[in-house]
Amino acid sequence: MIDGKKTMLSGMQSTGMITLGNYLGALKNWVTLSDDEDINCFYGIMDLHSITVRQDPANLRKSARNLLMLYIAAGLDPVKNCIFYQSHVPAHPELAWILNCYTYMGEMNRMTQFKDKAAKHSDNINTGLFTYPVLMAADILLYQADLVPVGKDQMQHLEITRDIANRFNGIYGDVFTIPEGYVGKSGAKIMSLQDPTKKMSKSDENPNASISLLDDKDTIMRKFKKAVTDSEGVIAYRDDKPGIKNLLDIYCCCTGKTVDEALAEFNGLGYGQLKECVGEAVVNELAPIQQRFKELSEDKAYVDGIIKTNAEKASYYANKTLRKVKKKVGFTELPR
Ligand code: ATP
Ligand code: LTN
Numbered sequence: 214m215i216d217g218k219k220t221m222l223s224g225m226q227s228t229g230m231i232t233l234g235n236y237l238g239a240l241k242n243w244v245t246l247s248d249d250e251d252i253n254c255f256y257g258i259m260d261l262h263s264i265t266v267r268q269d270p271a272n273l274r275k276s277a278r279n280l281l282m283l284y285i286a287a288g289l290d291p292v293k294n295c296i297f298y299q300s301h302v303p304a305h306p307e308l309a310w311i312l313n314c315y316t317y318m319g320e321m322n323r324m325t326q327f328k329d330k331a332a333k334h335s336d337n338i339n340t341g342l343f344t345y346p347v348l349m350a351a352d353i354l355l356y357q358a359d360l361v362p363v364g365k366d367q368m369q370h371l372e373i374t375r376d377i378a379n380r381f382n383g384i385y386g387d388v389f390t391i392p393e394g395y396v397g398k399s400g401a402k403i404m405s406l407q408d409p410t411k412k413m414s415k416s417d418e419n420p421n422a423s424i425s426l427l428d429d430k431d432t433i434m435r436k437f438k439k440a441v442t443d444s445e446g447v448i449a450y451r452d453d454k455p456g457i458k459n460l461l462d463i464y465c466c467c468t469g470k471t472v473d474e475a476l477a478e479f480n481g482l483g484y485g486q487l488k489e490c491v492g493e494a495v496v497n498e499l500a501p502i503q504q505r506f507k508e509l510s511e512d513k514a515y516v517d518g519i520i521k522t523n524a525e526k527a528s529y530y531a532n533k534t535l536r537k538v539k540k541k542v543g544f545t546e547l548p549r
Contacts, residue, residue: 215253222358224257227277233424234403234413237466238364242397244288254294261299265342286505291519301524304531308351350374355531357390365401385541406440409455437492448479460491467494
């Protein structure tokens with residue numbers, strides 16, 4: 214709680230260009246939630262998390278700025294919401310260190326994202342990757358967040374955050390708010406266009422597997438045309454037809470229609486026509502975001518101003534919690 218209002222916090226790693234999956238599963242829900250006047254919202258550009266996988270410095274800098282501009286272009290008001298870079302608030306790694314000492318190896322060992330990423334980057338299984346969820350816990354707990362909207366894949370990290378917070382509170386009293394995860398009703402898991410049994414991911418090596426938020430119209434239409442479906446030829450929303458189900462999910466998220474409405478609309482049509490309609494729905498959804506992104510890219514001073522103001526705002530709240538934690542743990546305050 215901040216000033217009697219509920220607090221919401223979320224974020225994404227600034228690694229490459231975000232996808233339609235990130236947008237429909239996370240960002241679009243954030244925009245809806247941030248319209249609520251009774252919630253204070255914090256959105257992080259989680260660049261410290263990004264370096265758990267090796268990054269090219271220039272690309273990391275560019276990805277982080279693009280991500281910030283996409284948050285705003287998608288509809289997050291940077292005055293009403295605090296949009297900040299994680300690396301601009303040193304309280305994050307500081308609290309993460311402290312929480313590391315209240316987290317068990319066995320807990321981290323169970324994390325499926327760690328197992329997946331370790332398998333994918335077997336040449337660089339670093340300890341940052343291993344303790345990634347502890348830094349995420351610090352992100353959330355520093356702002357005393359009540360609500361954390363994420364895609365389904367992040368729920369395990371949220372559970373561990375709650376466990377760490379409860380453990381800490383159990384020892385030291387009510388220091389942290391226990392956060393609730395929130396998975397949006399739609400778009401919780403958008404699948405790869407090339408393998409609809411896998412989630413759409415920005416780090417997928419096959420460019421046809423995902424739609425980038427800045428893909429142009431022709432690219433989007435081409436990728437949907439190539440989307441993997443099945444050989445049945447009937448448009449139905451079923452688990453044994455993951456490709457078609459995914460296309461319908463994407464269509465419904467972009468148009469606001471229900472699955473039944475979509476099925477009625479596509480009744481009797483072929484897969485080719487379905488793909489074209491889904492492609493068009495995505496193009497229409499992304500066009501205003503891309504336009505706003507272009508305008509922001511041309512206004513360096515405005516974007517710089519937002520980065521600075523919001524870093525100060527985030528630091529103010531984060532430091533308040535960190536001071537309390539340090540006191541509870543028993544660190545000595547710097548004499549005045
Ligand atoms: P990477 O491929 O680099 O691991 P990612 O594309 O999985 O990245 P993250 O940065 O891990 O994306 O996630 C950002 C947010 O987007 C999270 O809230 C996550 O749950 C959500 N998200 C990611 N992929 C999808 C998806 N395919 N469908 C729905 N939500 C998603
Ligand atoms: N691990 C998250 C990104 C993330 C995050 C957070 C999400 C880092 N810190 C705090 C919510 C709250 C992911 O989406 N991969």
